[in-house]
Amino acid sequence: RARAEKLKLGQKLSEGKTKQIFELVDESGLVLVQSKDQITAGNAVRKDQMEGKAAIANKTTSCVFKLLQESGIKTAYVKQHSDTAFIAAHCEMIPIEWVCRRVATGSFLKRNPGVKEGFRFSPLKMEMFFKDDANNDPQWSEEQLLEAKFSLAGLTIGQCEVDIMNRSTVAIFEILEKSWATQNCTLVDMKIEFGVNVKTQEIVLADVIDNDSWRLWPAGDRSQQKDKQVYRDLKEVTPEAMQMVKRNFEWVSERVKLLLEHQAGGRVVVLMGSTSDVAHCEKIRKACTSYGIPCILRVTSAHKGPDETLRIKAEYEGDGIPTVFVAVAGRSNGLGPVMSGNTAYPVINCPPLTPDWGAQDVWSSLRMPSGLGCSTILSPEAAAQFAAQIFGLTDHLVWCKLRASMLNTWVSLKLADKKLQACSL
Numbered sequence: 328r329a330r331a332e333k334l335k336l337g338q339k340l341s342e343g344k345t346k347q348i349f350e351l352v353d354e355s356g357l358v359l360v361q362s363k364d365q366i367t368a369g370n371a372v373r374k375d376q377m378e379g380k381a382a383i384a385n386k387t388t389s390c391v392f393k394l395l396q397e398s399g400i401k402t403a404y405v406k407q408h409s410d411t412a413f414i415a416a417h418c419e420m421i422p423i424e425w426v427c428r429r430v431a432t433g434s435f436l437k438r439n440p441g442v443k444e445g446f447r448f449s450p451l452k453m454e455m456f457f458k459d460d461a462n463n464d465p466q467w468s469e470e471q472l473l474e475a476k477f478s479l480a481g482l483t484i485g486q487c488e489v490d491i492m493n494r495s496t497v498a499i500f501e502i503l504e505k506s507w508a509t510q511n512c513t514l515v516d517m518k519i520e521f522g523v524n525v526k527t528q529e530i531v532l533a534d535v536i537d538n539d540s541w542r543l544w545p546a547g548d549r550s551q552q553k554d555k556q557v558y559r560d561l562k563e564v565t566p567e568a569m570q571m572v573k574r575n576f577e578w579v580s581e582r583v584k585l586l587l588e589h590q591a592g593g594r595v596v597v598l599m600g601s602t603s604d605v606a607h608c609e610k611i612r613k614a615c616t617s618y619g620i621p622c623i624l625r626v627t628s629a630h631k632g633p634d635e636t637l638r639i640k641a642e643y644e645g646d647g648i649p650t651v652f653v654a655v656a657g658r659s660n661g662l663g664p665v666m667s668g669n670t671a672y673p674v675i676n677c678p679p680l681t682p683d684w685g686a687q688d689v690w691s692s693l694r695m696p697s698g699l700g701c702s703t704i705l706s707p708e709a710a711a712q713f714a715a716q717i718f719g720l721t722d723h724l725v726w727c728k729l730r731a732s733m734l735n736t737w738v739s740l741k742l743a744d745k746k747l748q749a750c751s752l
């Protein structure tokens with residue numbers, strides 16, 4: 328708290344059960360989110376101070392938001408400030424809890440009698456609840472949310488905004504689910520909130536994500552649950568029981584750091600037939616870098632120096648690092664097919680086609696002798712994306728970037744359509 332003081336806190340904007348929000352005097356558009364050292368369940372009926380909880384929650388929230396932000400998800404989180412506070416974009420919060428479920432458990436079973444615990448939702452099951460403590464957070468339909476006509480930071484929550492939140496919740500769940508899977512942990516369900524950034528009017532993930540926000544079952548086993556349900560299920564709150572709850576939370580906060588680590592290193596090696604293709608290759612490298620994949624450029628011609636081509640190939644086969652080769656050769660592409668016929672690693676042809684002969688030249692990348700499995704992708708960015716999709720099968724951080732990018736593309740189209748419709752009215 329002492330360090331938080333140095334920030335020059337302005338007025339307290341709000342206070343809930345678990346945190347306080349302060350204006351920052353010198354940073355317009357930003358707020359300080361300060362956690363409180365207490366745990367609540369059943370709407371604060373049970374209220375126990377738990378020493379150190381806020382600090383552990385800090386770690387959990389900051390790692391999760393870092394993971395989401397690095398993936399490309401838009402969030403309010405800016406940076407950690409102290410062990411119990413972080414700085415975030417000032418948002419007007421949309422008073423809805425979005426719940427996303429992979430496995431049926433908890434309140435879903437009560438509201439849907441006959442469904443057994445463990446029922447798996449594919450696609451994910453979405454629900455929303457209006458944040459209204461007095462009425463125990465009633466479940467709402469999409470229609471109820473639309474009819475509420477919330478207006479926040481000047482943005483009216485209409486169909487477009489509801490669809491964006493719905494889609495974003497699914498993407499966020501899938502990113503966290505994929506990440507927890509690396510720790511053999513099943514993300515069972517999750518609840519999140521969105522806010523409207525007061526400066527940009529964008530809908531962003533806000534509030535926090537910690538073990539208040541999800542159910543985590545190690546090895547898919549409910550009896551090993553590590554989330555707040557352990558606390559809710561306590562028959563009696565004894566010091567020993569609270570220690571167990573705290574140990575579980577610590578377990579989560581230790582594991583959550585691992586979510587930020589690559590599971591499998593990989594690399595892209597771009598082979599170009601001539602340095603005249605270097606600009607094309609740099610585009611591939613740039614796109615690979617955006618996915619966090621190292622990319623190496625080499626010059627070699629399978630026509631003019633096949634011995635060198637095979638030597639370079641052996642160099643990258645010899646150190647055990649998973650590699651995707653991209654062959655960039657204009658005119659007649661001998662490079663990709665020769666590589667593909669001589670390595671078990673994937674080869675992507677990405678020929679730099681020219682307007683005069685491109686339509687003819689492309690066939691040297693498409694029509695292969697039998698036994699070759701190379702693919703051909705004309706756009707350098709798309710070739711890098713395909714390589715990323717290959718690595719995404721084993722590296723969740725790459726997969727998460729691809730998943731967030733898909734969401735962001737979908738949202739951009741949605742907003743472009745909304746803007747165009749508004750113009751033509």
Ligand SMILES: Nc1ncnc2c1ncn2[C@@H]1O[C@H](COP(=O)(O)OP(=O)(O)O)[C@@H](O)[C@H]1O
Pocket residue numbers: 341342343344345346347348358360403415416417418419420522533534535
């Ligand atoms: N980035 C933000 N900007 C403004 N308000 C926020 C932000 N993040 C969270 N809040 C709000 O802070 C308040 C306190 O949070 P919390 O203690 O979790 O409340 P609650 O008891 O309603 O869950 C809530 O109203 C929450 O919506």
Ligand SMILES: *[C@@H]1O[C@H](CO)[C@@H](O)[C@H](O)[C@H]1NC(C)=O
Pocket residue numbers: 453454455468469493
């Ligand atoms: C979210 O979108 C899905 C798919 O379009 C839809 O079936 C579902 O009803 C929506 N959920 C909510 C809570 O709006």
Ligand SMILES: *[C@@H]1O[C@H](CO)[C@@H](O)[C@H](O)[C@H]1NC(C)=O
Pocket residue numbers: 509510511
């Ligand atoms: C996950 O489970 C598998 C198989 O049981 C095991 O080999 C692996 O070490 C576990 N990984 C982690 C991170 O616990």
Ligand SMILES: *[C@@H]1O[C@H](CO)[C@@H](O)[C@H](O)[C@H]1NC(C)=O
Pocket residue numbers: 366367379380381382383384387537538539540554555575576577578579580581
């Ligand atoms: C979530 O996790 C941390 C430990 O990782 C814990 O201290 C924090 O209080 C948890 N949030 C709650 C109470 O669910």
Ligand SMILES: CC(=O)N[C@H]1CO[C@H](CO)[C@@H](O)[C@@H]1O
Pocket residue numbers: 382385386389390407409410411
């Ligand atoms: C002291 C403390 O626990 N604060 C941590 C909050 O989370 C960030 C990000 O993980 C850490 O850098 C801080 O040390």
Ligand SMILES: [Mg+2]
Pocket residue numbers: 343345534
């Ligand atoms: Mg809350």
